[in-house]
């Protein structure tokens with residue numbers, strides 16, 4: 001949904017929640033585990049059981065890929081979501097692992113057929129998101145979009161094609177539904193995995209791609225920033241949030257954590273570095289974020305059958321712990337005085353004091 005702001009620019013309208021009261025997680029955030037290097041630890045749950053686990057973990061909303069909730073099954077799935085007393089906040093077409101068509105990328109692939117298929121799948125799932133799920137945001141994660149080595153792609157064309165594909169989707173959506181019913185599209189950048197160089201790789205590249213779109217389509221596209229993806233790009237996550245907010249493009253967030261410049265670990269939010277969680281929550285407060293908070297995490301390899309959704313539950317507990325610290329121990333005047341004096345030594349000491357709760 002969009003409405004015109006005071007300057008006459010179409011702006012997304014999201015349901016407003018107090019921070020800490022509404023959370024969404026993906027149906028893929030609960031699972032049996034197992035892979036090349038890990039044993040299967042947990043049974044596969046039905047959709048109903050998964051929804052129940054996510055709700056117990058503290059989620060009010062849920063997210064789907066089109067591979068977990070095909071458009072033709074969407075009505076049935078929506079009935080299960082309603083039965084669980086939940087809502088769909090986000091949906092996203094899988095443009096990376098559906099089949100060989102996306103091995104070379106999607107909107108920016110050098111293969112024309114892959115680009116066309118990405119546009120088709122995206123339109124299809126936006127239709128489902130609007131008509132069946134009554135979703136609030138559509139996410140485009142770049143996934144396989146990018147390149148692997150020297151001269152594999154004309155980079156200028158790759159960025160232009162990515163913007164053109166998104167523009168084609170927006171043009172169709174406006175024609176079909178009008179701006180009032182249009183689903184905000186949030187681009188989720190990731191710098192690598194499954195490709196060696198993903199495009200867009202960070203918030204800046206995401207904003208640059210939006211700027212390559214025709215002016216009239218830009219308001220309908222923003223960002224969905226994920227903690228672990230930002231860390232993989234060597235970025236400070238809260239600074240990425242700040243950049244998106246400065247451009248009025250902070251449409252959605254995916255919170256989790258990772259241990260550095262590694263792979264997409266999808267650890268619980270607050271795991272490994274609780275200070276990042278505190279800074280993240282404070283950034284959301286400062287930038288006035290009021291939508292549902294997205295959690296995108298995986299169970300740990302050691303999680304047992306009764307810990308199916310423990311990573312989601314711990315993320316929510318850590319979010320609330322961080323929120324309590326931000327609300328009860330941060331004095332904004334004290335913080336801003338330290339900031340405007342550029343007293344970095346004082347800021348570091350202050351941060352240890354508020355996160356530890358000790359003087």
Ligand SMILES: [Mn+2]
Pocket residue numbers: 188226254296
């Ligand atoms: Mn994500």
